[in-house]
Amino acid sequence: MNAPQTSAQLQPQARQRPVPAALLAALSARFGARCSTALAVREQHGRDESAFTTVPPPAAVVYAESTSEVAEVLRLANEHGTPVIPYGVGSSLEGHLLAIEGGISLDVSRMNQVLAIHPEDLTVTVQPGVTRKQLNEELKHLGLFFSVDPGADASIGGMSATRASGTNTVRYGAMRENVLALEVVTPHPVKGSEVIRTGSRAKKSSAGYDLTRLFVGSEGTLGVITEITLKVYPLPEAITAAVCSFPDIGAAVRTTIEIIQLGVPIARVELLDANTVRAVNKHSKLTLREEAMLLMEFHGSPASVREQAETVQALAADQGGQAFEWAETPEERTRLWTARHAAYFAGLQTRPGCRAITTDACVPISQLATAVVESVDEANAGGIPYFLVGHVGDGNFHMGYLIDPDSADERARAEQLNHQLVHRALRLGGTCTGEHGIGLHKMGFLPEETGDGAVEVMRTIKRALDPKNIMNPGKIFAL
C-alpha cells in the first residue's frame, strides 16, 4: 500500500513544455479567430469540476469544426512535440483537462452534429461535442432514448473518453457497452496524425483487437475521438419511478443488494444519503423525507413494471423502508430525476465557496453495505461536511467531501478519508473509479489496484501509439 497522499502531492506539479511560437503562429494562421490566446478562454479550458488548484492554463485554445481540422492540429502538434488536451464541455471531475505539461486545448464542442440516426437498428452516430441531453432531444420524437447519463450534461466525446456511466447503467450498461464504434484521430510517428475507424454498426464483432474499447476510457491520452456510434433504446412502454425512505443508510443498501441478487431488471436504483436529500430539497424545492432514500425506476410492459415494483416494495419493507411513493406522470418523474442529476451542485451549494473532493469507488454488490457504512462512519468522525450519492445497483457510490479550497488542513483530511475509502474498496475486490476515470487525482491508486505489470502494459501501449507523448500527457500514469 502506498502512503496516504498529501495535499502537496495533490497540487499537480506543472512540468510545462514550452509551446513554440512557431506552432502558435501556424495555428493562428490556419484557424484565425478559432485559435484563441485570450487569458479568460485559456483559463476556462485549463480547469474542470475537480478541486485541483489550477496550474498554468494551456497556451492556446483551438476550436476544431471537423475531423480533418482535428487531424491538422495533431499533425502540427506532433511536429513540435506539443501536448494537446481534448476538451468537450469541461465537466470532468478528476483533473483531466489541466495542462500540467503545458500545450494547447483542442475544443471539439462545435463538432456537435447528430450525423445519423438508424431507428430500425437502434444506433446513432454523433460528433463528440453532442451532449447527452441534446442527443435525447433529437431522439425523443422517434420513441428512442440514449441511456448513459452522468450528472452533468456531458459531451458524448468526453463520456466516451472517461468510460462514463450513470443512473441507467444498472440496466442498460455504461459507455463500455454502449459505444459500438469510433472514429479517432491518432498521433502518427511519420504522418503526424491519422484518422482511423474502430468498428462497424454490427451489434457484435470479433474482427481483430477491440480498439473501440481501448479508446473508450483512454482519457484523451491516445487520440481525439471525432465520431461515436452508439446504441440507443426504444422508450419503454411503461415507466414508473418511486422513492422510498429508510431508517439508516445500511438498510437502503441492503435492499439494493437483494434487488440485484434476485435479478430484478430494475432500470435505475439510486441512493441518496440524508445530507443529499436535504441539499436536493433546498436546491430543487422538493419536500422529500430527509432520510437515506432510494430513488428507483422500473421500465417494461405495464405488467412487468407492476411485478418489479411489487417485488421491490416487499424487499424494502423487510428492511424497514417507509413511505414508498410513486411518480407515474412524466412531469413528476422528470422533477425527481432532474433533482438527482443536480445533486452534485446542490451539495456544493450547502457550503458557499467550497469545492468537492469526489470519490468514485465501485465494489462487488455483496460488499456494498460494508463499503458505504464504514465510509460514512469515517466521514462522520472526520468532521468534513459531505454528501453521498450512489449508483448502488452497480456497487458504485460517490462521496463529495466539501472543503474550503484554501484550507490545506481540510484538503488533507478529505484526501485521507478518500484514501481510506479507496483502500477499503480495493480490499473488498473493487475499483477506485467506477465511472469518472483516473485523470490526475487517482493516479496513485492505479498501480495498487491493477498491479505494476498492468500499468506497464498501458505505458507500453501509450509509448507505441503516441511516441512524442503529445496526447493529454501526465494523466492516468506517469511515463
Added chain:
Amino acid sequence: MNAPQTSAQLQPQARQRPVPAALLAALSARFGARCSTALAVREQHGRDESAFTTVPPPAAVVYAESTSEVAEVLRLANEHGTPVIPYGVGSSLEGHLLAIEGGISLDVSRMNQVLAIHPEDLTVTVQPGVTRKQLNEELKHLGLFFSVDPGADASIGGMSATRASGTNTVRYGAMRENVLALEVVTPHPVKGSEVIRTGSRAKKSSAGYDLTRLFVGSEGTLGVITEITLKVYPLPEAITAAVCSFPDIGAAVRTTIEIIQLGVPIARVELLDANTVRAVNKHSKLTLREEAMLLMEFHGSPASVREQAETVQALAADQGGQAFEWAETPEERTRLWTARHAAYFAGLQTRPGCRAITTDACVPISQLATAVVESVDEANAGGIPYFLVGHVGDGNFHMGYLIDPDSADERARAEQLNHQLVHRALRLGGTCTGEHGIGLHKMGFLPEETGDGAVEVMRTIKRALDPKNIMNPGKIFAL
C-alpha cells in the same frame, strides 16, 4: 475491394521458424512427459475445425498446469524467439491453432479448475481450460448459469481469446460483455514473461485502459489467458422455448427484425434453414417441419414470459409463421437446444468426408433480410451443398459450405461465395466475423472492414507488447 481469394491463398504458406533443439531439451527437462513430441499429439494440436489443409504441426506440445508454468514456457520461448500457440480444446473455426510459423503448442486444458464462485455477486473465476458445460454443471445447483454458448463445448480461455458469443447473446451479451477481468501471462522484452491482472470483480470501472477487452478477442497473439472472471446470471424463474416454421427464410428473418425493433427481451432467437432442419432431424432424431424455422426461448417471470411469447406469436403470424410449438419441460427444451448446438456437426454429416467453409457475417438488424436472402440465393445458384444457422437476434448468421476437401474447384467456389457474402455484409454496415475471430481465414477481409489505419494500430500494439512476435504469430494480420 480485394480480388477474390483463391484456393492457393487459402493453403497457409508455412513460414516455419526452426525450433532450437536447446529449447526442446529445456522444455523436456522441465516438463518431462508433459512435453510431448509424439507425432499424433502434435498433429492433433496443429489443426482445428476449419477446412484448412494442415501445415506442419508444432514441434512439441507442452501441457501447463499452472500460471507459473505458463510463465516459464513463455520465458523460454521468448529467449529463443520461438512461437507459442495457446491451445484449449481445439474447437476454433478459423485456423487459429495452425503452426504456420512453427513453434510449440501450449495446452492449458489441464488448467480446468473453477477457482471461485461468488453467487452473491453473480461472478465466478475460472482457469482457461474449464469448458462452458463444465462451468454450467458446477453452477446449476446454485441456481446460476453462464450464458455464452458457442456450438462446441469450448474452453472459457478459448472463448475469451476469440471474443465468442452464442445463442443467449441477444439477451445476455457476448464474451466482450461477460468477462470482468483476466489474468494474462504476457511476453516481456526483458523478463521474458510477466503475469498481469486486467481488472477487479467490480461490475464497471474506469481505471485506465481497458486491458480486459484488449485481450478478449486478441486470439492468443498478445499473451496467454490463465484466469478469467466472468459474470453469471440467476436461472430465470420461468423459461419457455418455442419453434415456429415459416414459408421462406425471409419471413423468418423479418419476424426476428420486428422482435428486436420492438424491444422484446427475448433470450434466444435462432434461425435454421430447411437444410439445417433436415440435417438436425436426422442427427438428433427429431421430427421438426423441414422448413425455415425460428427456435426461440423466453426468460423471466411467468407473466413476462407469457407476454413476450404472445407478442412474438403475433409477429410470426403476420409473416406467415405456422405450427408454433411450445417446449415447456426442461427435457423438451434440452432436446431442442442440444440439437441446435449439434447443427454444425449434423451439417457436416450430410456429406460424408466433407469439410465446412464457415461464414460468420454480422450486420445491423435492419439489413439482415437482405444479407441472408441474397446469400442463400447465391448459394443455391452456386451448386455447393450448404446449411445456414443464425444468431439472428444479433444480426449474425453462419453458412457452412460443405466441400470435398480434395477438390480445389469446390474450395474455390465456396470461397467465392464466402467472399461475396462478406463483401455484402461490409456494404451493409456489418462485420466479416461476429464471433469466430479473424484467425487465418479472414485476414484478407480485416483491412477492408476497418481500414488500413486501424490494422496498423493493431500491429503497433502487437509489436510493442510482443517484440519477438512469439505469441500465435501470423494470425489476424501479417506483421
